[in-house]
Amino acid sequence: MTSYQPKPEDKFTFGLWTVGSRGRDPFGAEVRTSKTPAELVYMLSEVGAYGVNFHDNDLIPIDATPAQADAIKKDFRKALDDTGLKVPMATTNLFYDPIFKDGAFTSNDAKVRAYALQKTMQAIDLGVEFGATIYDFWGGREGVETDSSKSAVEAIKRNREAMNFLCEYAIENKYDLKFVLEAKPNEPRADIYNATTGHMLAFIATLDHPEMVGVNPEVAHETMAGLNFMHNVAQAWEAGKLWHIDLNDQYGGRYDQDLRFGSRDIKANFHLVKFLEDVKYDGSRHFDAHAYRTEDFEGVKDFARGCMRTYLLLKDKAQQFNSDAEVQALLAEINDQDAAMSGFLGKYSKAKADGLKAQSFDRVKIASRGLKYERLDQLTIDIITGTR
Numbered sequence: 001m002t003s004y005q006p007k008p009e010d011k012f013t014f015g016l017w018t019v020g021s022r023g024r025d026p027f028g029a030e031v032r033t034s035k036t037p038a039e040l041v042y043m044l045s046e047v048g049a050y051g052v053n054f055h056d057n058d059l060i061p062i063d064a065t066p067a068q069a070d071a072i073k074k075d076f077r078k079a080l081d082d083t084g085l086k087v088p089m090a091t092t093n094l095f096y097d098p099i100f101k102d103g104a105f106t107s108n109d110a111k112v113r114a115y116a117l118q119k120t121m122q123a124i125d126l127g128v129e130f131g132a133t134i135y136d137f138w139g140g141r142e143g144v145e146t147d148s149s150k151s152a153v154e155a156i157k158r159n160r161e162a163m164n165f166l167c168e169y170a171i172e173n174k175y176d177l178k179f180v181l182e183a184k185p186n187e188p189r190a191d192i193y194n195a196t197t198g199h200m201l202a203f204i205a206t207l208d209h210p211e212m213v214g215v216n217p218e219v220a221h222e223t224m225a226g227l228n229f230m231h232n233v234a235q236a237w238e239a240g241k242l243w244h245i246d247l248n249d250q251y252g253g254r255y256d257q258d259l260r261f262g263s264r265d266i267k268a269n270f271h272l273v274k275f276l277e278d279v280k281y282d283g284s285r286h287f288d289a290h291a292y293r294t295e296d297f298e299g300v301k302d303f304a305r306g307c308m309r310t311y312l313l314l315k316d317k318a319q320q321f322n323s324d325a326e327v328q329a330l331l332a333e334i335n336d337q338d339a340a341m342s343g344f345l346g347k348y349s350k351a352k353a354d355g356l357k358a359q360s361f362d363r364v365k366i367a368s369r370g371l372k373y374e375r376l377d378q379l380t381i382d383i384i385t386g387t388r
């Protein structure tokens, strides 16, 4: 029986903006008191997290004086030293300040685009100062309410220009840094460009330094788009681009709910955790979620502990699935390959094509075989629910 205690090698991380969220929403004010970045670090250490990530302005308010910034950094550094927490990832807030009301890198206003680049370079410096090796780009306002306002092609070009600029900046400064792009279909804009992880993968291939840029898929975002999150993660993995992941949970067809990881769709999250563990994904498991607005700071700890515990529970269940004799026998049967077909499948050759055209297949017989996926899925349910 495992204790489900988080360990550093689990690489569980939280953003300052996640556990620091005070529960404000479009319909109501803050319900929790403000905590300093250092206080949040001590709390994350208490619950067993490995690391803490931040936006530039989670750490240093946008209008802080240099003296205030130094004092905050000193406290934050001390908290990191005291606890041993790491800062694996950092990012830029390019959505909160009114200047970004029409986007940052894709804004129609050249001054806004230039300011966004300046702010991002400064935020990259700050992230690197605290040891970040992954730098996230979530283009929250890179979109529109009306397509009358902006050329969708121009938006792609501006986004590309900005990413190329920032890659060169990181190279010039010899930063040990990789960039990850985080897609979201909508919210806060009515529509956001490069709406899914698949769009991001296609976009990355067009950059000057595609080798520096990967993706940061988020459960809620692909679920909002009505997609199978794990499939997107698998595609990113197969492309060698899964360098970060934002874990939370979400009901489909709704606003971005940022629910505690695994609190909504246990089966989908089981398959997600199983995938990450099976392929030995070794990046951060970052929880980009918020505690319910009903909670006080103790409830935020319950939320953070719950995210990690559910991940570890599902990891345990994935191991059970992998070592269950009946499950494995079914999988072996499903995946049993007819050796005779290897003469037809795989890489093209004229001989294969000719042979294949001459081959006769008993379609009806092949189709008549039951695949036992019902049995397999019920075994999965039995395992997840602890019945088995």
Ligand code: GCO
Pocket (backbone or CB within 6 Å): 091, 092, 136, 137, 138, 182, 184, 218, 246, 256, 288
């Ligand atoms: C959201 C996003 C953000 C980003 C964060 C880091 O929907 O609000 O997921 O939480 O992940 O801003 O860039």
Ligand code: MN
Pocket (backbone or CB within 6 Å): 218, 220, 221, 256, 258, 288
């Ligand atoms: Mn999100």
Ligand code: MN
Pocket (backbone or CB within 6 Å): 138, 182, 218, 246, 288
């Ligand atoms: Mn996110």
